Amino acid sequence: MKRVAQYALAGLLLVSSTPVRIPSPQENPDGAAAALPYPEHYRETMTLYAVVDRPDGMVRKLYVSQSALKAVQSKQPYPTSGDALYVIENYRAQSANQKYLLDAQRHMVPKDIPETIHVMQRRANKAGAMDNWNVQSFFYNTGEIEGRANLFECWACHVSAEKREFVFSRPVLQRFLASGQVQRWDCPKINRQLCDQHLDPP
Ligand code: HEC
Structure with a gap:
């Protein structure tokens, strides 16, 4: 019920003539959280563009909303x-006898549902700020x-993708746009350490 109310509110704000100023978590944690509710039905409304396997048994699926996709495609802000x-789903891989199960293409097989999803929402620019995205983690x-504490960790890490507007996987999204194929990406490093795929082509 609460979420429905938040959506209704967001809808009203979007049709009003004054531009919406979405607060950052640093300015107003409650306002920022209210502006970024759980993205209901994201699997239907957003585009899956990459799946990343990591040797620590995590599989992550990456989705982009239509308006963010159009912006990247047309090189607009x-x-x-x-x-x-952007939404990233965090799955544990299925295992048996202490080995990860692999599919016919030798990719890890994620469990049925992700444990958490991480969400980034572009907010209005604030001069000099590096936090022009709201971030949230949901079960x-x-x-x-x-839980709020990890939002600072999000930024501590995503700040190293500043050149790509804090979106680590932008080069991968561009390859998705060029090929029309969901990018399946085996990163040889654990946790969320960077691999070659995160880097812009020379
Ligand atoms: C230690 C570094 C690190 C931390 C901490 C981290 N991320 Fe990420 N995040 C990444 C990397 C790297 C990717 C690219 C996908 C991959 O390689 O797994 C990514 C991908 C994403 C994406 C997809 C868009 C993109 O940037 O590619 C979202 C959304 C996201 N993270 C949100 C969050 C949120 C929200 C938090 C905190 C709750 C968080 N991240 C914490 C490193 C991190």
């Missing part, structure tokens, strides 16, 4: 109305917020 979103099965 992301819209700041609240609907430029997939309940839609509850995972």
Whole structure:
């Protein structure tokens, strides 16, 4: 119910004539969290563009919203109305006898549902700020917020993708756009350390 109310509010704000100023978590944690509710139905409304396997048994699926995709495609700035979103699903891989199960293409097989999803939402620019995205982590099965503390960790890490507007996987999204193929990406490093695929082509 709460989420429905938040959506209705966001809808009203979007049709009003004054541009919406979405607060950052640093300015106003509650306002920022309210502007970034659980992205209901994202699997239907957003585009899957990459799946990343990591040797520590994590599989991650990456989705982009239509407005963010259009912005990258047309090399325009992301819209700041609240609907430029990225979602990454964090799955554990299935295993048996202490080995990860592999499919016919030798990719890891994710469990049925992700444990959490991480979301980024482009917000309006604030001069001098590096936090022009709202971030949030949700439990997939309940839609509850995972906890505020890790939001600072998100930035501590995503700041190294500043040149790509804080989106690590932008080169991968560009390859998806060029090929029309969901990018399946085996990163040889654990956690979320960077691999070659994160880097812009020379
Ligand atoms: C230690 C570094 C690190 C931390 C901490 C981290 N991320 Fe990421 N994130 C990455 C990397 C690297 C990728 C690219 C996908 C991959 O390689 O797994 C990524 C991908 C994403 C994406 C998809 C868009 C993109 O940038 O490619 C979103 C959304 C995202 N992270 C949100 C979050 C949120 C929200 C948090 C905190 C709750 C968080 N991340 C914490 C490194 C990190």
